[in-house]
Amino acid sequence: MITESEKSFIRTHAYVPEHIVEYGEAISGGEPYLFDNFLCYVRGSTLIVVGYPLKEVFIKRKVQKIIDSMIKRFKAQRLAVIAPEDVVYGRKWIEHNSDHYYRYELVEGRIPSKVRNMINRSHKELIVSECKELTDEHRELIRAFLESHRLQEDVKYIYKRIPFYLAHSSSAIILNARNKEGVLIAFDIVDCGSQDYVFYMFNVTNEKHRIPGSSDLLLYTIVQRAKRDGYRFVNLGLGINRGVTFFKEKWGGEPFLTYEYYLYNLTQEAPLLDLLQKL
Numbered sequence: 236m237i238t239e240s241e242k243s244f245i246r247t248h249a250y251v252p253e254h255i256v257e258y259g260e261a262i263s264g265g266e267p268y269l270f271d272n273f274l275c276y277v278r279g280s281t282l283i284v285v286g287y288p289l290k291e292v293f294i295k296r297k298v299q300k301i302i303d304s305m306i307k308r309f310k311a312q313r314l315a316v317i318a319p320e321d322v323v324y325g326r327k328w329i330e331h332n333s334d335h336y337y338r339y340e341l342v343e344g345r346i347p348s349k350v351r352n353m354i355n356r357s358h359k360e361l362i363v364s365e366c367k368e369l370t371d372e373h374r375e376l377i378r379a380f381l382e383s384h385r386l387q388e389d390v391k392y393i394y395k396r397i398p399f400y401l402a403h404s405s406s407a408i409i410l411n412a413r414n415k416e417g418v419l420i421a422f423d424i425v426d427c428g429s430q431d432y433v434f435y436m437f438n439v440t441n442e443k444h445r446i447p448g449s450s451d452l453l454l455y456t457i458v459q460r461a462k463r464d465g466y467r468f469v470n471l472g473l474g475i476n477r478g479v480t481f482f483k484e485k486w487g488g489e490p491f492l493t494y495e496y497y498l499y500n501l502t503q504e505a506p507l508l509d510l511l512q513k514l
Contacts, residue, residue, distance in 0.1 A: 286318025
């Protein structure tokens with residue numbers, strides 16, 4: 236369990252989306268724990284470790300020891316780790332993915348002229364508003380988005396957990412872009428649950444009613460809102476694919492953290508080669 240003082244500590248130092256407890260709970264389906272500057276989620280015999288320390292420098296050997304302690308404490312049989320690099324050795328992973336988190340600096344960041352043109356263009360056709368609750372309109376756009384895009388199963392699962400996440404979050408808001416007829420053209424979900432970072436969590440567009448620049452206008456709104464409220468950065472999330480990476484880079488977003496995901500089955504015996512290497 237996470238205490239109120241631990242939640243306050245996490246909010247002060249959070250810099251990746253998985254540090255947002257309500258989001259981590261929704262996506263993992265597990266119980267959150269703070270373990271020596273590291274956040275983890277436990278679901279049955281599965282241990283999910285956020286290997287980005289909240290208030291210290293990343294040291295691989297220390298992280299490995301902490302993960303070993305977590306495994307023993309929670310009697311984990313499956314282990315998922317996200318971290319700046321592979322921190323678990325002697326076990327063969329069954330799933331692996333690499334990426335980068337992108338970040339936009341609010342103090343020094345400048346909006347490129349081409350992006351400004353798109354913002355100005357879409358601003359003439361769209362009205363931006365915010366809300367806290369997911370409506371049937373939002374759910375329909377999510378459903379259509381999932382049907383029209385080739386996404387990995389884990390990504391689809393995350394999108395399907397959005398309603399649960401929003402229902403339990405006090406720091407997430409929805410920014411809506413509607414045309415003059417009131418049709419929902421696009422929406423973003425942003426989380427303000429950190430002291431220094433605003434998190435750009437989800438962007439969903441209307442496939443039937445596209446207006447160029449709608450996503451730019453929403454991100455511009457996020458940036459202006461974050462500047463107003465005194466944040467330092469917008470964490471733009473992972474690169475995911477070329478299209479998403481292009482959008483973040485055209486805004487001036489830069490990769491600032493490596494993302495390595497590993498999934499292990501701890502009940503499998505280590506391969507003979509691993510055993511030999513330990514002799």
